[in-house]
Amino acid sequence: MSDTLSPEIRFGSNSGQPATRRDGLAKVTGVATFAADNTPEGLLHAVYAPAKIARGRVSHLDVAAAEAHPGVTHVITPQNRPELQGDPSGKPTMFSFRTEVLQDDTVRYAGQPIALVLGETLEAATEGARLLAPQYEVDPVRVALDDNTARGFDPGGFGLPGGASHGDVEAGHAVAARSIDVSYETAAQYHNAMETHAIVAQWDGDRLMLDMPSQALKVSCAGFAYFFGIPPENVTLRSPYIGGGFGSKAIPTGPQVLAILAARMTQRPVKLMFTRQQMFGPAGHRGATRQRLRLGVDENAALTVIDHEGLAETSTFDDFVEPAANASHDLYAAGALRASHRLVRLDVGTPGPMRAPGEASGSAALECAMDEMAEAAGMDPLEFRLHNYAETQPGTGRPYSSKALRECYAEGAARFGWEGRPLEPRQMRDADGLMTGWGMGTALFPCPMFAAEARATLRPDGTALFETSAVDMGQGAWTVLAQIAADSLGLTLDQVEFRAGHSALPDGGVAGGSAHTATAGGALHAAGGDVLRQLGELATADPQSPLYGAGNSSLVARHGWLLLEEDESRRERFADILARAGKTEMIGTGHGGRAPEAAGRHAMNSHGAVFAEVKVDPDLRQVRVTRLVGAFAAGRIINPRLTESQLMGGMIWGTSFALHEAARHDRRSGRIVNADFAGYHVPVNADVSGLEVITVHEDDPYVNALGIKGVGEIGIVGTVGAIGNAIWHATGKRVRHFPIRIADLLAP
Amino acid sequence: MKQFDYVQPKTMDEALASWEPGASWLGGGTNLVDLMKLGVAQPQRVIDLTRISDLGEITFQQNGSVRIGAMVSNADLARHAGFAQHFPMVAEALLSGASGQLRNMATVAGNLMQRTRCAYFQEETAACNRRTPGAGCDARDSDEEARALLGASPACVATNPSDFCVPLAALEAQVEVRGVNGTRQIPIAEFHLLPGDHPERETALEQGELIVALHLSAEAARFARHARYLKVRDRTSFAFATTAAAAALQMEDGIIVEGRLALGAVAARPWRVAEAEALLVGQAPDAALFARVAEAAMAGAEAPVHLEWKIDLARRTAARALAMAAAGTPARLPALPASPFGQQNGDLAHV
Numbered sequence A: 001m002s003d004t005l006s007p008e009i010r011f012g013s014n015s016g017q018p019a020t021r022r023d024g025l026a027k028v029t030g031v032a033t034f035a036a037d038n039t040p041e042g043l044l045h046a047v048y049a050p051a052k053i054a055r056g057r058v059s060h061l062d063v064a065a066a067e068a069h070p071g072v073t074h075v076i077t078p079q080n081r082p083e084l085q086g087d088p089s090g091k092p093t094m095f096s097f098r099t100e101v102l103q104d105d106t107v108r109y110a111g112q113p114i115a116l117v118l119g120e121t122l123e124a125a126t127e128g129a130r131l132l133a134p135q136y137e138v139d140p141v142r143v144a145l146d147d148n149t150a151r152g153f154d155p156g157g158f159g160l161p162g163g164a165s166h167g168d169v170e171a172g173h174a175v176a177a178r179s180i181d182v183s184y185e186t187a188a189q190y191h192n193a194m195e196t197h198a199i200v201a202q203w204d205g206d207r208l209m210l211d212m213p214s215q216a217l218k219v220s221c222a223g224f225a226y227f228f229g230i231p232p233e234n235v236t237l238r239s240p241y242i243g244g245g246f247g248s249k250a251i252p253t254g255p256q257v258l259a260i261l262a263a264r265m266t267q268r269p270v271k272l273m274f275t276r277q278q279m280f281g282p283a284g285h286r287g288a289t290r291q292r293l294r295l296g297v298d299e300n301a302a303l304t305v306i307d308h309e310g311l312a313e314t315s316t317f318d319d320f321v322e323p324a325a326n327a328s329h330d331l332y333a334a335g336a337l338r339a340s341h342r343l344v345r346l347d348v349g350t351p352g353p354m355r356a357p358g359e360a361s362g363s364a365a366l367e368c369a370m371d372e373m374a375e376a377a378g379m380d381p382l383e384f385r386l387h388n389y390a391e392t393q394p395g396t397g398r399p400y401s402s403k404a405l406r407e408c409y410a411e412g413a414a415r416f417g418w419e420g421r422p423l424e425p426r427q428m429r430d431a432d433g434l435m436t437g438w439g440m441g442t443a444l445f446p447c448p449m450f451a452a453e454a455r456a457t458l459r460p461d462g463t464a465l466f467e468t469s470a471v472d473m474g475q476g477a478w479t480v481l482a483q484i485a486a487d488s489l490g491l492t493l494d495q496v497e498f499r500a501g502h503s504a505l506p507d508g509g510v511a512g513g514s515a516h517t518a519t520a521g522g523a524l525h526a527a528g529g530d531v532l533r534q535l536g537e538l539a540t541a542d543p544q545s546p547l548y549g550a551g552n553s554s555l556v557a558r559h560g561w562l563l564l565e566e567d568e569s570r571r572e573r574f575a576d577i578l579a580r581a582g583k584t585e586m587i588g589t590g591h592g593g594r595a596p597e598a599a600g601r602h603a604m605n606s607h608g609a610v611f612a613e614v615k616v617d618p619d620l621r622q623v624r625v626t627r628l629v630g631a632f633a634a635g636r637i638i639n640p641r642l643t644e645s646q647l648m649g650g651m652i653w654g655t656s657f658a659l660h661e662a663a664r665h666d667r668r669s670g671r672i673v674n675a676d677f678a679g680y681h682v683p684v685n686a687d688v689s690g691l692e693v694i695t696v697h698e699d700d701p702y703v704n705a706l707g708i709k710g711v712g713e714i715g716i717v718g719t720v721g722a723i724g725n726a727i728w729h730a731t732g733k734r735v736r737h738f739p740i741r742i743a744d745l746l747a748p
Numbered sequence B: 001m002k003q004f005d006y007v008q009p010k011t012m013d014e015a016l017a018s019w020e021p022g023a024s025w026l027g028g029g030t031n032l033v034d035l036m037k038l039g040v041a042q043p044q045r046v047i048d049l050t051r052i053s054d055l056g057e058i059t060f061q062q063n064g065s066v067r068i069g070a071m072v073s074n075a076d077l078a079r080h081a082g083f084a085q086h087f088p089m090v091a092e093a094l095l096s097g098a099s100g101q102l103r104n105m106a107t108v109a110g111n112l113m114q115r116t117r118c119a120y121f122q123e124e125t126a127a128c129n130r131r132t133p134g135a136g137c138d139a140r141d142s143d144e145e146a147r148a149l150l151g152a153s154p155a156c157v158a159t160n161p162s163d164f165c166v167p168l169a170a171l172e173a174q175v176e177v178r179g180v181n182g183t184r185q186i187p188i189a190e191f192h193l194l195p196g197d198h199p200e201r202e203t204a205l206e207q208g209e210l211i212v213a214l215h216l217s218a219e220a221a222r223f224a225r226h227a228r229y230l231k232v233r234d235r236t237s238f239a240f241a242t243t244a245a246a247a248a249l250q251m252e253d254g255i256i257v258e259g260r261l262a263l264g265a266v267a268a269r270p271w272r273v274a275e276a277e278a279l280l281v282g283q284a285p286d287a288a289l290f291a292r293v294a295e296a297a298m299a300g301a302e303a304p305v306h307l308e309w310k311i312d313l314a315r316r317t318a319a320r321a322l323a324m325a326a327a328g329t330p331a332r333l334p335a336l337p338a339s340p341f342g343q344q345n346g347d348l349a350h351v
């Protein structure tokens, strides 16, 4: 079998079905074990002390007080930290940041670990960490975008995004009949999955066993192996259930490395779990941005130029620049385009990928700017977007592998009732006198693929086992991947055992980039195909088989039978083929990924259109999103129920981005002052009403063998802009930053 | 957290006897336990009051007044049919506070005693006069939004975050407290103290005293037909008030006979201004009147430049609450209690 996917696709009765979560019962009954549910014998609890200033050095820690506290066993500080074999500034894997592991006493951001306390109980370790009562030498902090100098950088690698340009941008500006030049800001947001980061580490000689939520099992194993100077295969990582990841659980964090170090030092299992407050520190975040957008249109409202400059914060010691301007690459047909990025170094933790990195913040600014441009051109925002629809990829002219965006616009607008929307703002009031506004935004998310491997084992009873170290962080991989696996052998879901979430299994790749279903699913599909190929070879070469002499390619699998496509009376059970060949099982392997040559020919993106209705109290200026309709085209939908959940979750996050989420820093210490759920707000039920998701049919023969594009992130994209635009439409106020709050709308 | 003694008295006498300096009373724990985890509260001894059975009753007296036991949960009080009928804006305020889970745990006394949400109060390492007298106040020159517009002092600019206390202030509730020297009643207006030079003194409770009940008089029920609580905030639910107001009117033939107005989230206690309320008397409700009353209620308000909008919002909130009260208490609580989006009736909308 070649290492690309077989072009032949077998969809059985599973794909396309709204199967309920296979792990649902285990989760609602509490049987599912999340990492921190593991409590091996002899366990020590580790708690790290976070810095409460953002810049300076730790001048004193009251180690004696901590050590004297009953139940505290060890206090690890930069003075006595055991050695690590890997340099914490090194980048052993594709997702690595310089890791904060007590290498010195400098403080680079608030929330940075400055000591680790071990105790016989969680309470003892927690109090021990508090008793350290750190003292600092404090340097002036820089936590706002204007607090340091913005600068360019050489793009390359993870975290340093390139830009794009095509056409003559200056000419695009010069020929524009109408232009806008606007700046939008987006606030820093912190990943706050329901399950905070956790780890339980146990050593056995030079073998390491980890229970830890991970979006990238094998990559994490390699990362930890590097720190401890052991081969990656010596690390076993179990991550069967993950309470949300959103990008932050793809990258090992400093406190997790320290917990492993503590386990090696004490030769006891060690557990560490972040508190909610600690999530606002070393686990990454979506960096704040300021984006300047200069758009121009000609007399006919055709875009002459999109000029999108992004400025994003990163830490003083590592690079992750939110690739916001890249949101403008592929979306609209403009005569010329420039997307570029600059960074500003602040005393914050290193940002990282957070659900729809770049697209979420970039689209927020772009979609509002498009609305402003439509307004300047005197055009309906939807009509304006259709008018500038990209039929082929801007710049390259490459065809799209598929693009049902026009249908998304049409179906979304029809469901929402967009027609008849007044062009001018402040035209609509509801029966209660609330100002009402309608806005829309386009969504785009690329379709990357990583690499994954899978193994299928056909058993003598005709059932099958499928294995890959894939990741379910709540998105539904346990279910969706099993559906794909079952279909690859023409079996029903209950005839398939599916194992995932364990690093000893074939590499399931990374759950990120909205690529996991396509990639790991592709591997499973290929593994099933490999079994069928072998079965076919056996049967067609065996004179005793009804399939004897038939060509392998004309065989199909259904309900545990192999059948001849043109004459289904010629068939044989999998089990019988195996039995006659004297085999107790048959193993197939498969690879998922995109062949390099396929990557070049087409531009590949998921698309969507989001329509929002907001109501604003005319005096109090409190805002509520009353309706959100999102229509998305994302290739083949394996499970409509879980897809709807993903897209809804994304749109709710979009609401969060537009109206709520923002980390607020104390200007003097640099501490985040709203570092808990009482202060860091995300939408609650009462903020979400009238949420509707439409998936638009799309066949994509190029994106990958299964035609899957991914639905994990695109829901956020488009929603933020749609809400911002609806607020303008309701109130006539263009607020050019997110989140938009009462205070912004009260201002004259 | 720091180690502490934990005691569970079964009677009031046991409870009072178990008190010692440095002890804390425990209600639902939704505020105290959080603060203990943060190191902000460090009681030597925690005295759990939830096992004292006679603290958990709601009793209507013959004359129509009501006595509410200190340990009645916020949820039970809000859902008590008789109570909500007589004091609808108190029920509305309760239901607009926190979340369903918290209201199930939180007690009446705990709500009255809840500490400020000032971010610097809640951070052990920040300077805070309220926590550590004389330490200074890191909030003063910060961007903190939960900041008093009225009644602040150079020592402290914190606000009282309670929703419940705002209508209680408007209705002149009495707090029944008990200590080793016996029982006394404290008018709610005198219960929460403005910071002055001593922000660490938050209430009129003496050392070792505890709240046993809350009283609302029969007269307070005369506002029932025109009484509303309005809470403005960026999130539709589960957020403290940005600004809030409780407005209660007694109307006869379309004329206001008496009016009450208390503002929330603008000071270290619910804010009432007698001159503002007096403007209502003898008038027919109208927007201009309510704007004047709101203006008078906010007289003397001060804010740093970045919060000037809040003075404006507090006035608008007060005027709107008065208009809502004038329009009449709805027969059923709206689906979104106390919300500007609460016009729609129906089952509670997951608030």
Ligand SMILES: Cc1cc2nc3c(=O)[nH]c(=O)nc-3n(C[C@H](O)[C@H](O)[C@H](O)COP(=O)(O)OP(=O)(O)OC[C@H]3O[C@@H](n4cnc5c(N)ncnc54)[C@H](O)[C@@H]3O)c2cc1C
Residues within 6 Å of the ligand: A677, A678, B024, B025, B026, B027, B028, B029, B030, B031, B032, B033, B034, B049, B070, B074, B096, B097, B098, B099, B102, B105, B106, B107, B108, B109, B110, B111, B112, B113, B114, B115, B161, B162, B163, B164, B209, B210, B211, B212, B238, B239, B240, B241
């Ligand atoms: C996330 C979150 C959101 C919230 N949102 C809101 C909101 O929107 N609006 C709102 O009003 N509130 C809100 N709250 C606060 C909530 O109302 C209070 O936490 C609650 O009312 C406290 O009651 P409790 O019984 O849990 O008090 P506890 O935590 O038990 O005690 C609080 C204080 O009262 C003291 N105390 C308790 N009982 C007595 C007594 N009988 N006599 C004397 N002192 C006593 C304790 O010693 C302690 O100092 C929120 C809280 C949280 C955590």
Ligand code: SF4
Residues within 6 Å of the ligand: B116, B118, B119, B120, B121, B127, B128, B129, B130, B131, B136, B137, B138, B139, B140, B155, B156, B157, B158, B199
């Ligand atoms: S405002 Fe009051 S509570 Fe807040 S820090 Fe200052 S003194 Fe403390």
